[in-house]
Amino acid sequence: MTQTAATHLLELDNISLSFKGVKAVTGISFRVAAGEICALIGPNGAGKSSLLNVISGVYQPQEGRIRFDNRERRRMRAHDVAVRGVARTFQNIALFKGMSVLDNVLTGRHLKRRSTWIEQTLRVGRAAAEDDSQREAAERVIAFLHLQPWRDALVGTLPYGLQKRVELARALAAEPRLLLLDEPMAGMNADEKQQMSRFIIDINRELGTTVLLIEHDIGVVMNISDHVVVLDYGRKIGDGSPEAVRKSPEVISAYLGTRH
Amino acid sequence: MEFFFEVLIGGLLAGVMYDLVAIGFVLIYKASGVFNFAQGAMVLFSALTFVSLLERGVPFWLAFLISLAAMLLIAVAVERVVLRPLVNRSPITLFMATLGLSYVIEGFAQALWGAQVHGLDLGISDEPLELGGMLLSQFDIFAALTAASLVALLSWLFNKTRLGLALRAVADDPLAALAVGIRLQRVWVVVWTVAGFVGLVAGLLWGARLGVQFSLSLVVLKALPVLIIGGFTSISGAIVGGLIIGASEKLAEVYLGPIIGSGIENWFPYGLALLFLLVRPAGLFGERAIERV
Amino acid sequence: MFYREAGQFNTRYAEDRRSFPLRQDRHGLAALLAVAFVVVPWVGNDYWLSAILIPFLVLSLAGLGLNLLTGYAGQLSLGSAAFMAVGAFATYNLEVRVDGLPLLISIALGGLAAALVSALFGLPSLRIKGFYLLVSTLAAQFFVGWALTRFGWFSNDSASGVISAPRLDIFGVNLDAPVGRYLLTLTVVVALFWLGKNLVRSELGRQWMAVRDMDTAAAVIGIPLAKTKLLAFALSGFYLGVAGALWAFAYLGTVEPHGFDLSRSFQILFIIIIGGLGSLSGNFLGAAFIVLFPVLLSNLASLLPGGLIDAGQLENLQKMFFGALIILFLIKEPEGLARLWQGFRERARRWPLRY
Numbered sequence: 001m002t003q004t005a006a007t008h009l010l011e012l013d014n015i016s017l018s019f020k021g022v023k024a025v026t027g028i029s030f031r032v033a034a035g036e037i038c039a040l041i042g043p044n045g046a047g048k049s050s051l052l053n054v055i056s057g058v059y060q061p062q063e064g065r066i067r068f069d070n071r072e073r074r075r076m077r078a079h080d081v082a083v084r085g086v087a088r089t090f091q092n093i094a095l096f097k098g099m100s101v102l103d104n105v106l107t108g109r110h111l112k113r114r115s116t117w118i119e120q121t122l123r124v125g126r127a128a129a130e131d132d133s134q135r136e137a138a139e140r141v142i143a144f145l146h147l148q149p150w151r152d153a154l155v156g157t158l159p160y161g162l163q164k165r166v167e168l169a170r171a172l173a174a175e176p177r178l179l180l181l182d183e184p185m186a187g188m189n190a191d192e193k194q195q196m197s198r199f200i201i202d203i204n205r206e207l208g209t210t211v212l213l214i215e216h217d218i219g220v221v222m223n224i225s226d227h228v229v230v231l232d233y234g235r236k237i238g239d240g241s242p243e244a245v246r247k248s249p250e251v252i253s254a255y256l257g258t259r260h
Numbered sequence: 261m262e263f264f265f266e267v268l269i270g271g272l273l274a275g276v277m278y279d280l281v282a283i284g285f286v287l288i289y290k291a292s293g294v295f296n297f298a299q300g301a302m303v304l305f306s307a308l309t310f311v312s313l314l315e316r317g318v319p320f321w322l323a324f325l326i327s328l329a330a331m332l333l334i335a336v337a338v339e340r341v342v343l344r345p346l347v348n349r350s351p352i353t354l355f356m357a358t359l360g361l362s363y364v365i366e367g368f369a370q371a372l373w374g375a376q377v378h379g380l381d382l383g384i385s386d387e388p389l390e391l392g393g394m395l396l397s398q399f400d401i402f403a404a405l406t407a408a409s410l411v412a413l414l415s416w417l418f419n420k421t422r423l424g425l426a427l428r429a430v431a432d433d434p435l436a437a438l439a440v441g442i443r444l445q446r447v448w449v450v451v452w453t454v455a456g457f458v459g460l461v462a463g464l465l466w467g468a469r470l471g472v473q474f475s476l477s478l479v480v481l482k483a484l485p486v487l488i489i490g491g492f493t494s495i496s497g498a499i500v501g502g503l504i505i506g507a508s509e510k511l512a513e514v515y516l517g518p519i520i521g522s523g524i525e526n527w528f529p530y531g532l533a534l535l536f537l538l539v540r541p542a543g544l545f546g547e548r549a550i551e552r553v
Numbered sequence: 554m555f556y557r558e559a560g561q562f563n564t565r566y567a568e569d570r571r572s573f574p575l576r577q578d579r580h581g582l583a584a585l586l587a588v589a590f591v592v593v594p595w596v597g598n599d600y601w602l603s604a605i606l607i608p609f610l611v612l613s614l615a616g617l618g619l620n621l622l623t624g625y626a627g628q629l630s631l632g633s634a635a636f637m638a639v640g641a642f643a644t645y646n647l648e649v650r651v652d653g654l655p656l657l658i659s660i661a662l663g664g665l666a667a668a669l670v671s672a673l674f675g676l677p678s679l680r681i682k683g684f685y686l687l688v689s690t691l692a693a694q695f696f697v698g699w700a701l702t703r704f705g706w707f708s709n710d711s712a713s714g715v716i717s718a719p720r721l722d723i724f725g726v727n728l729d730a731p732v733g734r735y736l737l738t739l740t741v742v743v744a745l746f747w748l749g750k751n752l753v754r755s756e757l758g759r760q761w762m763a764v765r766d767m768d769t770a771a772a773v774i775g776i777p778l779a780k781t782k783l784l785a786f787a788l789s790g791f792y793l794g795v796a797g798a799l800w801a802f803a804y805l806g807t808v809e810p811h812g813f814d815l816s817r818s819f820q821i822l823f824i825i826i827i828g829g830l831g832s833l834s835g836n837f838l839g840a841a842f843i844v845l846f847p848v849l850l851s852n853l854a855s856l857l858p859g860g861l862i863d864a865g866q867l868e869n870l871q872k873m874f875f876g877a878l879i880i881l882f883l884i885k886e887p888e889g890l891a892r893l894w895q896g897f898r899e900r901a902r903r904w905p906l907r908y
Contacts, residue, residue: 056773082775094770096763098831107759111775117784120755121748127755128567135566174774295684345884352629355684356826357883359819363876371869481691481815488688521703530692537681537688 008067009034009178009210010055015064017047017054024050025234028064032178032227037204037211039221039242042231043254048214049091051231052182055212056088057081069177083111087171088180091214093163097156101147101166104155105138108173112137141173145199161192165199172203179203181213185220193217197224222246230254266396267514268507273400275506276407277469280462281479282486282498283414284455289492290431291451292343293351297358300480301365302456306331307463307472308369311378324460331456332449334365339448362480377473382464403465410461414495417454427451431493485533505529570754589739594732602731603804609837609844610735610742611799616824616836617749618792623822624830625753626785627765628678632671632690633793633821635697638813640667640794641801642707645808648719649709656723660741660798667794668787670697675786679779682768694815701810708808716809718802734803741799745792750833752788761785762831823875827882829889838890847871 010032017024025047032038040048053059055066057078066073068084076084087108096104113134119125142148145165150158155166164184171179184200185193201224203209215221221228221242228245230238232254238245245251281303288296296302306327313323342357389398418424429437430447438444463472466479482505490501512528561576563569597606619633644663647654674693678686701707708716721728721737728737752758760781763771772778801808820843828839854867886892 058769058773078769078773079775079777082773088773090770094767094773096766096770098766099759099762103759103762106756107763107771107776108774110756110760113756115756117752117755117757120757121752123751131570132566135570170774342880349883349887351683353883353887355629356822357880359822360876360879360883363872363879365876367869367872367874367876371866371873375865375869484688484691488685492684521699523699523703526699527692527695530688530695533688534677534692537685538677541681541685 008032009069010212011067012051012055013065013067015051015054015061015066017050017059017061023234025054025231028231028234028236030229030236030239032210032212034177034210035204035208036226037200037213037224038227038229039225040212040214040229040231041216041218041221042237045233046231047234048231049182052088052180052212052214055081056086056180082174085174085177086180087174087176087178089164089167089171089182089184091182091186093160093167095155095163095167095170098154100152100154101158101169102138102142102151104166105141105169105173106134108141108170109134109137111174138173141169144172144202145169161188164188164196168196168199172207172209176209179209179211181211181215183214183216185215185217193220200224267510269396270400271507271510272503273397273404273506274510275503276400276404277462277465277502278479278482278486278506279407279499279502280403280410280458280465281483282490282502283411283495284458284462285483285487286492286495286498287414287451287455287458289487291427292354292448293434294343294354294358295351295487295492296361296455297355297480298338298362298365299455299459299483300478301362301369302331302334303459303463303466303479304472305334305365305369306456306460307380307467308373308378310460310464311380311467311472312373314380315378327460328453328457331460332453335449335452335456338452339445343448344445375473377471378467380464380467380472382468399468406461406465410458411495411499414454414458418495423450482529485529488533489536505532508532586743589743590736594736597732597735599731602735605844605848607731607735607738607804608800609840610738611796611804612821612824612840612843613836614742614745614799615793615796615821616828616840617746617833618789618796619821620825620830620832620836621749621753621761621792622785622789624825624832625758625765626761626782626789628675628782628785629684629686630690630789631687631815631818631822632674632693632697634797634813634815634817635690635694636667636671636790636793637797637800637817638697638701638810639670639790640664640797641808641813642701642810643667643794644798644802645716645718646707646709656721657741660795660802663798664791664794667797668791671790671793672783672787675783678782678786691815694818698810698814717807718805721802738799738803741795745795746833749792753833757781757784765831823879825889826879827889829891830887832889832891834894835889835891838894842890846875850874 008031012031013029015028016026028047028051040051042048050059054061057076057080060075066076068081068086073080073084096107099107113130115126115130120127120131142151145168147162147165147169150162150166155163158166164186168181168184171181181200185196188196197220200211200213204211213225225242228238228240228242229236230245230248230251232250237254238248238251240248281299284299284302285296288294288299309330310323310327313326314320318326338361342361346354346357387398389396389401416424418428426437426442426447427450429440429442430444430451434444437447462479486498486501486505488501489504490497490499509525509529513522513525516528517524593602593606615633615637618636619630622628622630640660640663642663643666644659647659647662648656651659670693674689677689681689721734723737726733728734753761760771760776763774763776764778764781764785768778771781797813800812805812824836824839824843826839827842828837829835850871851867882889
């Protein structure tokens with residue numbers, strides 16, 4: 001697949017992030033093409049989550065630039081990143097535990113809402129019609145991820161695997177261009193991983209969403225990704241197709257361990 | 261200029277009184293993660309018990325010991341009835357529980373001992389002492405010395421004893437402390453008793469100043485700005501915070517009061533604390549909570 | 554058997570969204586409103602109206618105000634009474650200084666004034682979280698109390714600092730009698746609760762709950778934290794301001810800072826803890842409890858042999874009992890009476906079956 005500059009949705013250029021002297025990532029550069037599934041892998045502590053946090057605006061990098069959709073952003077807060085069309089899930093589930101599944105998914109859609117709180121409170125203007133359209137869109141996402149039976153359940157009462165799916169639904173509800181998934185399959189058994197892989201592929205193929213995910217299960221990664229980036233000790237040690245990366249000597253030694 | 265220093269030092273010494281109350285808070289916060297709103301009620305209860313015993317002819321040291329024993333009983337009860345059932349809940353829930361607790365203790369104190377004001381004479385004259393051209397209250401100096409010795413005692417307790425080690429472990433990570441075999445419940449009882457002891461000392465000093473009465477429990481409200489400035493988790497912070505609040509309160513009252521109006525000291529500490537927070541959300545000495553996402 | 558949903562199907566989203574999906578609930582609510590608006594004014598005696606129902610309604614409204622901020626948006630506040638005071642004094646000043654201003658407009662503007670003050674003291678919430686935020690609302694509580702006493706302008710320079718509320722006139726009808734004040738209060742409270750219901754179920758309500766549950770995640774999905782928090786403070790302030798105006802005008806008949814002190818703030822906090830954080834009906838349940846409990850206790854005490862418990866002791870016992878109840882609720886039913894009531898209704902839906 002030819003990768004001209006125009007088709008790269010996300011570009012990281014020399015990103016470095018440190019916390020009070022502890023370097024999380026150093027000099028990371030790579031590009032994610034529009035419409036691909038890109039996996040970010042590496043041993044624990046390699047800096048993958050930190051990198052994801054930088055991309056989604058939770059942390060500000062000390063050095064480096066990010067280009068999203070051909071526009072550069074230097075300092076951007078999480079809120080602005082979301083407005084630009086990036087949605088994400090979290091390693092430790094960050095759902096709103098006091099709300100139902102439906103409400104959580106609806107919060108994911110809030111950027112699409114046009115009516116103001118005044119209109120909604122007084123039940124005038126666009127409020128009622130928009131309530132219906134938002135509900136419809138939320139139901140589409142819920143149906144896509146087979147969550148209908150738990151629509152009204154309080155998220156805090158659901159089992160772990162379901163919560164992860166609800167988080168995915170919430171991210172999807174925003175109709176993002178780029179979906180960031182932080183270990184979406186952590187803690188799942190083989191069946192659940194199959195199902196989640198299927199969902200991710202569907203999201204990518206049917207909705208055209210670009211996906212960047214962090215994942216530990218190499219089998220899954222090899223199966224579903226188009227592009228793999230490998231991190232170790234905060235640096236990039238591999239970048240290419242799954243086959244190429246799997247054969248790379250640096251990657252093998254990092255995982256199988258001459259250095260650990 | 262001398263007048264300024266007089267006011268300043270007077271404020272600092274008043275701040276020492278705040279220190280005493282604030283230290284009680286820090287102790288409990290460090291060990292149980294709870295902002296104990298009932299600290300003021302505990303101060304009131306201990307002071308009332310002491311004073312009522314004194315009035316009934318009980319000798320000073322016996323009254324002190326009995327009051328201390330009462331605080332121990334309260335600590336045990338609180339651990340059993342409040343802390344244990346609420347062990348995994350959010351800090352806000354625990355705070356609201358201590359709110360309820362303060363009502364219970366206050367009501368109990370007054371039901372038991374009555375609601376009149378009791379004068380308390382600790383035997384220290386309030387005659388001003390002259391030092392370097394300034395007039396300082398003997399009482400204030402005594403209070404400062406008491407606070408200093410208390411801090412020294414607590415320091416020794418925390419840093420040089422096994423019990424102190426256990427307390428510090430629990431403060432740092434209760435789960436880890438459990439894992440190495442520290443009896444959490446016992447530690448909590450100890451901490452609350454020590455806080456009660458500190459409260460008793462504070463209650464006596466404040467009581468000698470203001471008289472032992474209900475408004476003593478409102479002193480707790482002044483402790484909040486102290487802790488904001490000093491951080492909730494540091495005793496040295498509590499001390500510095502108390503001094504800052506005491507000094508600034510007095511200075512504001514004397515210098516700003518004539519301009520803006522009297523009674524500023526009711527809200528000035530809060531305004532100051534607010535400004536501090538905006539600059540340093542975790543206080544001067546507090547730990548910054550790092551949120552892992 | 555009687556209270557069940559069999560046969561009731563929702564065919565449109567709008568139906569699914571209703572607050573009371575069960576037909577029986579809707580009928581029940583209609584009946585309750587009918588009783589409140591029509592039967593009670595006929596049947597109620599002055600004591601019940603003035604001393605029980607009016608404060609109950611006003612405190613429910615105040616509870617809702619604080620609930621919006623603390624129960625839904627998760628911002629802890631101990632300054633509720635201060636904002637009530639702002640509403641009361643603002644309304645008073647408008648009534649006294651601006652000729653011909655309709656009472657309802659004055660009350661609304663009083664609420665607006667309280668909203669602005671509340672938003673001002675809510676600004677620190679953009680930087681500060683959790684406990685520390687208490688400082689800001691406590692600062693509000695003490696500062697407002699001080700300012701209202703210090704500057705005679707607020708009290709229209711009356712000598713004693715205590716002012717009586719002016720006559721209540723709406724559309725030319727005088728409402729000073731208990732029935733009139735009751736109906737005024739009831740109307741305002743019902744209207745504001747209806748708006749409040751729409752508010753908490755709207756996008757803003759969801760954003761509040763998102764900020765309450767996990768604000769970092771909320772920011773990441775694009776919720777504007779500043780605007781959400783400030784709106785919470787402002788709207789909460791509005792409700793509290795209106796409640797304060799009603800408290801002074803419809804209940805007490807006087808406007809004084811003393812009745813809006815820290816213990817009042819605590820009282821409102823207790824209402825929402827006992828009633829249920831993040832609930833609408835809980836405010837009514839909590840307020841009912843707070844209003845009726847002292848009455849109950851003193852009636853009980855008067856049954857005991859004379860003089861066993863005097864008034865002072867009664868107050869102390871009341872305090873202890875309140876405190877103990879708070880703790881009990883926090884342990885057993887942290888979602889308050891509202892949750893207990895909901896549990897009861899759920900069992901009723903299944904009755905006579907067990908589950």
